[in-house]
Amino acid sequence: MDNMNILVVDDEIEYRQVLKIILDKRGYDTDTAANGEEALRMIKKKNYDLILTDLLMDKMDGVELLKRVKKINENIQVIIITGYGTIENAVEAIKKGAYNYFVKSHAPGILLKDIKKIKEMLLSKKKDKHLNEGFILDSKSEKFKECIHIAKKAADSNANILILGESGVGKEVIANYIHVCSSREKEKFMPINCSAFAESLLESELFGHEKGAFTGAIERRIGKLESVKGGTLFLDEVGDISLNTQVKLLRVLENRRIERIGSNNSIDVNFGLISATNKNISDEIFRGSFREDFFYRISTITIEIPPLRERREDIINLIDFFLNKSKLKYNKEIDHVEDGVMNFLRDYHYPGNIRELKNIIEMLVVLSEGGYVLEKYLPKDKNENRHSLQKINIIKPLKEMRNEIEAEYIKKVLDICENNISKAARELKISRRQLFNKVTEYNLK
Numbered sequence: 173m174d175n176m177n178i179l180v181v182d183d184e185i186e187y188r189q190v191l192k193i194i195l196d197k198r199g200y201d202t203d204t205a206a207n208g209e210e211a212l213r214m215i216k217k218k219n220y221d222l223i224l225t226d227l228l229m230d231k232m233d234g235v236e237l238l239k240r241v242k243k244i245n246e247n248i249q250v251i252i253i254t255g256y257g258t259i260e261n262a263v264e265a266i267k268k269g270a271y272n273y274f275v276k277s278h279a280p281g282i283l284l285k286d287i288k289k290i291k292e293m294l295l296s297k298k299k300d301k302h303l304n305e306g307f308i309l310d311s312k313s314e315k316f317k318e319c320i321h322i323a324k325k326a327a328d329s330n331a332n333i334l335i336l337g338e339s340g341v342g343k344e345v346i347a348n349y350i351h352v353c354s355s356r357e358k359e360k361f362m363p364i365n366c367s368a369f370a371e372s373l374l375e376s377e378l379f380g381h382e383k384g385a386f387t388g389a390i391e392r393r394i395g396k397l398e399s400v401k402g403g404t405l406f407l408d409e410v411g412d413i414s415l416n417t418q419v420k421l422l423r424v425l426e427n428r429r430i431e432r433i434g435s436n437n438s439i440d441v442n443f444g445l446i447s448a449t450n451k452n453i454s455d456e457i458f459r460g461s462f463r464e465d466f467f468y469r470i471s472t473i474t475i476e477i478p479p480l481r482e483r484r485e486d487i488i489n490l491i492d493f494f495l496n497k498s499k500l501k502y503n504k505e506i507d508h509v510e511d512g513v514m515n516f517l518r519d520y521h522y523p524g525n526i527r528e529l530k531n532i533i534e535m536l537v538v539l540s541e542g543g544y545v546l547e548k549y550l551p552k553d554k555n556e557n558r559h560s561l562q563k564i565n566i567i568k569p570l571k572e573m574r575n576e577i578e579a580e581y582i583k584k585v586l587d588i589c590e591n592n593i594s595k596a597a598r599e600l601k602i603s604r605r606q607l608f609n610k611v612t613e614y615n616l617k
Contacts, residue, residue, distance in 0.1 A: 176291050177218065180204045181211040181225040181237065182253065187276070191224065194280050200287070208232030212240060217394055219360070220248055222290055224274075224283075227254040227262055235265050242269050249290050251283070309349060313483035319346070319475055326473045327353035332425065334410075334470050335448040337477035339601070340527030343448040344408060346477060351404040356444050360403030362396055367409040368603045375417055376433060385434025397430050397441050404444040410470065411451035411462060418466040425469050445470065480525045487529070491517050494530050495545075498537035505543050512547035579614035582607070586616065 178200050182188040188204045195202040203218070205211040207229055215223075223241055227234040238250050252273040254262040262273035271290060274283045311317050326333050327350045335343045344363060351361040369377055372386075380395030396405060407413070413421070424430055425445070429438045447470045456462035480487070491514075499506050513536065522528050532551065539549040582600070589596040597607040610616075 175199065175201050176221045176287070176294070177201045178203070178222045178224065178287070179211060179214060179220045181206075181208065181223060181229070181234075183207055183226065183229045187226075191280075194284075195287075198284065198287075208234075208237040208240075211237060212244070213391065215241060215244055215248070218399070221294055222271075222287065223248060223250045224253055225250060227252050227258050227265070227273075235261070235268065238265055238268060238270055251286060309345070310489075311483065312485040312489075313478070315478040316483050316486070319477055320349075322473070322475050323350050324353055326350060326475070329473070330444065331472035332445045332470050333447070333472070334467075334474045335446065335477065336453075336474060337448075337450060338479050338525055339450045340525035341477045341479055342526050343450075343477060344406065346475065347404075347406045347408075347446045347448060350446060351406075351444070354404065354444060356402060356404050360400055361406065362400045362403055363406040363408055364396055365408045367412040367606065370605065371414045371417060374413070375420065378417075379420070379430050380432040382432050382434035385432070389434065392432075395430070395432065397424060397443065398432075398439055400441075400443045402442045404446060407445070407447040407470075409449060410447040411449035411453060411456055415461070415463060418463045422463070422466045422469055447471075480522045480529065487518060490526065490529060491533065494533040495537065498534045501534070502538055504537050504540055506537065506540060506545060507543035509545040510547045513545050513550060516547070516550055575614070578610070579616065582610055582614065583616055586611075 178195055180188045180191045180195070180202060181204075182191070183206055185206070188206075192202045192204050203214060203220075205214055208225070209232060211223065211225070214220075223237070225234040225237050229237075232240075234252050234254075238252070241248050241250055246269075249271045250265075250269065252262045252265045252270050253276060254273055255276055259273070259275065262270075266272065272286050274286070309320055311320070323346055333347075333350060335346055337343050347363070348361055351357065364374075364377060366374060376389075376393060376395065378395050378397050380393045380398055381389050383389060383392050424441065428441055430441050431438055453462055453467055457464050457467060480490075495506065495509070498504070517529070517532070524531070535551075536545050536549055540546065582596075585596050585599055586593075589599060593607055593611070594604055597604045600607060
């Protein structure tokens, strides 16, 4: 992290401008907002690391802004700026998630020390993230090592890269690794889950729009293609992009220019492109739901990640890694793992791949008792299904069997989430609209 994005929020123009000058001189990327509502609009458009907000403001005070910022992104740090008379309220704000408070009459150096600490903390988190991902990428599997080799070579080029693989194999980890190894490392890595947006919303997310371009467009929005600014754009679930949007993206990839929705002005854009999907693109092209010319444009280099069941030599190391990580995350002392648990984790076929392995281990650590990871807490349906194929005596079409299994699984997730569609969709890593369609299709109401 060579820089930090800071937003100063204060209804006193002189004070926020003074802070901006001080922070800009220290090399920070500083923006200002006159009130909480303006700040929230800016936060939704740009990735900020730190918000410096006045406590007492009209309409929305600093504590309310703090709450709403944390709902948007809990990783954004907030420092409350206050006067002597409201220090007690500022201390209360710390209990609600603020990093610290700063008294306006104090020397700016005190504030700058806190900002430096936050920068060091963010740097540390970034290093830890890269170390964690580096461990996951450390493999004994020849198949997976070949993927990493290709990814490293691809990073040296400016070619468009397509990552293929089942859900949960770590496509975003590979994409981020490519970004870190590339010449764009110091710029943004910007992931977009294409399946999480309706067609019109995805276009607005990518291209941006002008004020009044459509109903609800109350202000100008800068799209990801424009705001990535020399970084890497990661289009996850690219197989879910509509044909109409594919045509527009194809044009962008050919001339590296965009037009915001509602505007005729062309804007130059600069980004590296990595796409990923768990779909069979050849089948999608055959069915007419994916353009062949768009496929060739995004797949100058293709990397196919093997599922976890094809790299079983890595499972033990991954178990140890996620076990240690979960112990730290949940502050749990683990002294013993029952043999039945280890046998299951070694032998299970992991249809959900690395993501499923991670989730199972986290659940077992949370439910551990007295330092013991217990076999009785293994997911019952997974235990029951280990040999379920041996019990099949009626042959059904594969599509029908898939639908039955999917319907049963969705029903169980909805039960766990107490029929909260939004929560269940988040757990299933799909959009609320997709889940609602599945519920209707399988008559799960």
